[in-house]
Amino acid sequence: MLSDVPIGEASRASGVKVATIRYYEQIGLISAPPRTEGNRRLYDRRDIERLLFIRHARDLGFEIDAIRTLLDLQDNPDQSCATADAIARARLSDVESRIAKLLSLKVELQRMLECTAHGRVDQCRVIEVLGHHEECMHPTH
Amino acid sequence: MLSDVPIGEASRASGVKVATIRYYEQIGLISAPPRTEGNRRLYDRRDIERLLFIRHARDLGFEIDAIRTLLDLQDNPDQSCATADAIARARLSDVESRIAKLLSLKVELQRMLECTAHGRVDQCRVIEVLGHHEECMHPTH
DNA sequence: CCTACATCCTCTAGCGACTAGAGGAGCAAG
DNA sequence: CTTGCTCCTCTAGTCGCTAGAGGATGTAGG
Numbered sequence: 001m002l003s004d005v006p007i008g009e010a011s012r013a014s015g016v017k018v019a020t021i022r023y024y025e026q027i028g029l030i031s032a033p034p035r036t037e038g039n040r041r042l043y044d045r046r047d048i049e050r051l052l053f054i055r056h057a058r059d060l061g062f063e064i065d066a067i068r069t070l071l072d073l074q075d076n077p078d079q080s081c082a083t084a085d086a087i088a089r090a091r092l093s094d095v096e097s098r099i100a101k102l103l104s105l106k107v108e109l110q111r112m113l114e115c116t117a118h119g120r121v122d123q124c125r126v127i128e129v130l131g132h133h134e135e136c137m138h139p140t141h
Numbered sequence: 142m143l144s145d146v147p148i149g150e151a152s153r154a155s156g157v158k159v160a161t162i163r164y165y166e167q168i169g170l171i172s173a174p175p176r177t178e179g180n181r182r183l184y185d186r187r188d189i190e191r192l193l194f195i196r197h198a199r200d201l202g203f204e205i206d207a208i209r210t211l212l213d214l215q216d217n218p219d220q221s222c223a224t225a226d227a228i229a230r231a232r233l234s235d236v237e238s239r240i241a242k243l244l245s246l247k248v249e250l251q252r253m254l255e256c257t258a259h260g261r262v263d264q265c266r267v268i269e270v271l272g273h274h275e276e277c278m279h280p281t282h
Numbered sequence: 283c284c285t286a287c288a289t290c291c292t293c294t295a296g297c298g299a300c301t302a303g304a305g306g307a308g309c310a311a312g
Numbered sequence: 313c314t315t316g317c318t319c320c321t322c323t324a325g326t327c328g329c330t331a332g333a334g335g336a337t338g339t340a341g342g
Contacts, residue, residue: 081265
């Protein structure tokens with residue numbers, strides 16, 4: 001079951017869009033599956049697991065190139081997992097720095113929106129703060 | 142002072158790269174400045190302030206289209222600031238949801254890296270967790 | 283005046299990771 | 313046999329730049 005299914009079903013089963021599956025094949029992230037006589041792609045359970053793996057990794061923000069490496073590691077499980085560790089660790093620190101940056105953006109945006117007098121633009125903090133950047137990018141607040 | 146300067150100086154003064162300034166002109170985010178006899182662009186203080194405004198807004202993650210609207214509001218300050226407010230509010234909620242997502246990614250990545258036995262790939266949690274997505278996308282952990 | 287060298291100009295193509303759409307073929311059900 | 317869905321390939325567009333080619337202009341020193 002879930003063997004020799006067409007692309008639409010593989011898409012439904014994996015959560016990866018049809019066009020994206022074809023794109024992954026095109027860039028060589030997945031290999032080209034066999035075809036029916038009518039030239040339609042046929043996927044089996046392993047293919048769908050790969051797609052799920054890819055989707056999960058993409059959801060976690062891994063780049064295609066990193067996923068390429070991770071898939072390769074999955075295929076050759078007798079290697080050291082140092083590479084996989086390094087990739088995940090790099091991703092973690094990326095996520096952490098993004099969080100830090102977004103938190104400071106959040107503070108600044110909230111500050112911008114501290115304008116209870118919803119009047120005209122010339123009294124509005126949003127435009128004002130954007131115009132007076134000097135006072136904002138410094139970590140003095 | 143800072144009037145009739147060439148693009149390189151406008152770039153240095155605003156922190157927006159030369160190529161990016163030309164790109165902004167091309168897409169109509171800023172208007173085409175006058176030129177010298179030798180066909181070089183000349184920027185004045187107002188232009189540089191616009192570039193700073195844009196840069197600050199970009200740093201805060203506003204999209205070009207949003208910035209277009211914000212610049213327009215800045216030029217017509219007799220309008221209601223509701224639009225500016227809405228844009229900033231939308232940006233804030235975007236930032237907040239990104240933070241939330243990244244925080245849960247962080248947790249999942251940390252869980253992936255809880256593998257102290259740095260052995261071979263077949264014992265490695267990184268690959269394993271990516272392969273067994275079912276247990277991860279559910280909010281049960 | 284000549285020569286370096288920096289800066290400027292336009293134009294085109296590339297990035298990442300898809301997404302959308304045109305135009306056509308295959309296939310299952312009624 | 314026709315309707316309507318899925319599938320095929322191919323191309324171009326998205327966003328916000330960035331890089332590079334190939335050439336013109338401007339400035340400082342010898």
